[in-house]
Amino acid sequence: MSFEVLKPGHFSCIQDLGRVGYQHLGITTGGPMDEHAFSWANRLLGNSPNVAQVEITYGVLSLLAETDAMIAITGADLDARINDIHVAPWFSYSVAAGDRLEFNTPLSGLRAYLAVVGGFSATHKLGSCATVAREGIGGITGQGDYLTKGDRLNFDPHAHRSRATVPTWAIPDYDAQLALGVVPGYQAAQFPDDELEKFFSSSYEVTKNIDRMGYRLSGAAIDSGLDGIISEGICYGAIQVPGDGQPIILMKDRQTIGGYPKIGSLTALGAAQLSQRGPGASVNFYPITLYEAMLQRRLFGVP
Template identity: 40%
Template sequence: MAKLTVTRADFFASIQDMGRRQTQHMGLAQSGVADEHSFFRANYLVGNDLATPVIEIITGLFSITTDVPVTMALTGADMSATLNKIPLSPWQSFVLMPGKLLEINNSRGNGIYGYLAVKGGLEIDLCFNSAATVEREQLGGYQGRKLAVGDELTTILDRPLCPTLSTPPDQIPQFDRPLTLRIMPGYDHDSFPDEAKQMFLSSEYTVTTKIDRTGIRLEGPPIVWGQGDILSKPVALGVVQITNDGAPVVLLKERQTTGGYPMIGVVSRLDLFKLVQAFPGTPIYFALADPLRLRSELMRFYNFWGALDS
């Protein structure tokens, strides 16, 4: 069993897994990792069950030590990590030795969320069948909050160090490029004027600085609703709400359970994993897609990782 000690946590690092299921009717956020692809890959590289909780690090500025040798992997955003001041290549496993320091620095503009997996997993109490942290609800993770300097985490099992595994270069995503987000029509899609729907699908939007685990606000030509107030309704992961000033907001894992803004579409979950890694200023486009095709692609994605884990 290893004891990991947090020595730096300047911004936001938290324990996350796949999130909570069937709890939104109680007013609880789904939560969970923002980028499931990077999450699965990190656990795969250290030989964990793919749903094992990890440390999700937003934009970097995090460091950690250990009291015994432990195998780790860092995926997601490129955060200029170093191992005892020596540059560390992401997307592969490595061993953190006692007396050495893993430093995760600022993101280089290629992604926002990083994922640190530890072989054997972290000893975290489950809350509603999940270890996911929701700080505003003081729920899950490490004492219901983000990690702080001095926090100590322990691994669940003593396991031997595993061979170094790396990710093929062509399977490492690049997050610093324009994105086209495939969407399915939302609850209110048909109630938008045709001109508004055309504007939405033909315009370029950009990611603003108003981003967090709840949602991402985009900037671009305003979308006119023109139907007045509507009743609040449940909101799904990836819903695109149109605010009163016409701005699209894409809702993420820590979204509220209901929303009163009109919903023009729902972003494909696979595309959502890319959107969450987009830096402010990234160009964003929307395109309607066949819901059945998007579902089929998502099932292939989960089946692929399930096959790797078998």
């Protein structure tokens, strides 16, 4: 049972929650850029949290259903259509054999998630099928390939389920002004107070230099007061400040070590929100404690 890929889109790929425990070997985690949307897609279908989905970036993906299936779509509104009838994200839907499912260009947000009951089948390596193209690991073949024309997204047969929707309070507004909480790191103490104040009181713009590795921002330059640091392990959402003072947010396919000073880190929820913004979007930052970060995650409905 499968979907046939008629048009693969730009960066459509298989993702689960990623590889855990291999960064000391230089292998990054991968996983969905928007964990919140990914988690709700599986929840809509009663799936286990870690089953594989398709992450669709910028759209232009077209699939042919070769059998009946129950799907869920969450995340960005990429003008998804079933047989040319628009379907909104944050719902589950039934599709029949012969139906055509298309994702067009973004109406709101950048990344959508397509889930099916039981998850899509893919080769697991190091405990995950998450696609990391730079490292050549994950995906349908296990070689880190993005989807291509003619691929088949296989899944197990399943019974019909009732349609479901994500509650309104848990659906983000990807067009809203973005303010993200930052958990300060130990290197924050090395930044002069006036530079920290500048960072937390300034607006930054998302540049064109964005991908699954990182988001480069443009705005008030920050002087860390450090010439550099010895390269060390870096986490998802870390905010690096290179020599030009322009912040870089490290995302799912980040390198595992880095030598730039770091102000702190976004939460997974905050980084997910950033991943739905494109070039030109504005973002502000404010400091939060680890306890506040954990509370926000629970209140926002991340499973």
